[in-house]
Amino acid sequence: MTARPAGRPLVPAYLSTGGVARPSRPHLERLSVLARTEERVPPGLPAAELALLDALEGGSLAVVEAAALLGLPVSALCVLAAGLADRELIHTRAPIPPADRFDPDLLKRVADGLRALKHA
């Protein structure tokens, strides 16, 4: 995440996170991919964390998609996801796998893909 200019949040956006304001994994971003692990859900998880695990039952979601489904700001979702990842209840991965990060063909794949959609 990029650093944001200092500014007190005006709304207690982090009530859903039990008062935790910073994710324990700073690398989570809007398009990081979240997926459930095989780990069994322990009893007594807070409702917001259960809701996130529930949303991931059907498959993986980008952080921003999970945030939209749960009605949470992206920043709050990152805190939840990091906590669940620390407990190995979910996997997180970068939007672009490291092997593809410097792929010079990535833009070309986007262009080709868009053209294919158009002629579909």
Next chain:
Amino acid sequence: MASAPSSTPSARRTPRATGAIHQPDTARDLVKILVAGPFGVGKTTLIDSVSEIRPLHTEEHLSEASARVDDLDGVRDKATTTVAIDFGRLSLPGGVVLYLFGTPGQERFRSLWDDIAYGALGALVLVDSRRLDASFDVLGLVEDSGLPYAVAFNAFPDSPTHHGEERLRRALDLEPSTPLVTCDARDANSSIDALLALVDHLITRDPAEAR
């Protein structure tokens, strides 16, 4: 919560599953493009016309600094100033999933802008030729952020047709290399063409211009 919203009927090619927004199994590279512009220019319309999912949104909080100058119509309570950021998604053949983020272009959204722009391939700036001045802020934000961009005029029925391309370029103070296209944000193919104008620009632009 993860309810299953009903999608509105539309003529798009890819039928939208209701509520099913999980990543396709083929998803590998997730990339994003910002669709930027002033309120009412058609950002959400464009995203809606091409997205395979019903456009979703997140509620983002504005910083205090921006709230002070905020004059959003109907938003008078500064203590609860939030802005909804719409996004949509296109799963492209080849494992790329392209996200489009509707990004408001006002100066007061600068902190949010930087956050959303992080890692973006580029920006498609939507402009309404009936009110060019509303686009100056957004062009300033895009240029400050260093994101490569293309400009698309969203053609409204009453858009003036007498603007020549050169006049528009001059009015917006665009570089000669910046793509300038006209699109109908309601039309999927037209919107894809505008996105292609941006992506082709990203591919062909002088590497010296790259960030």
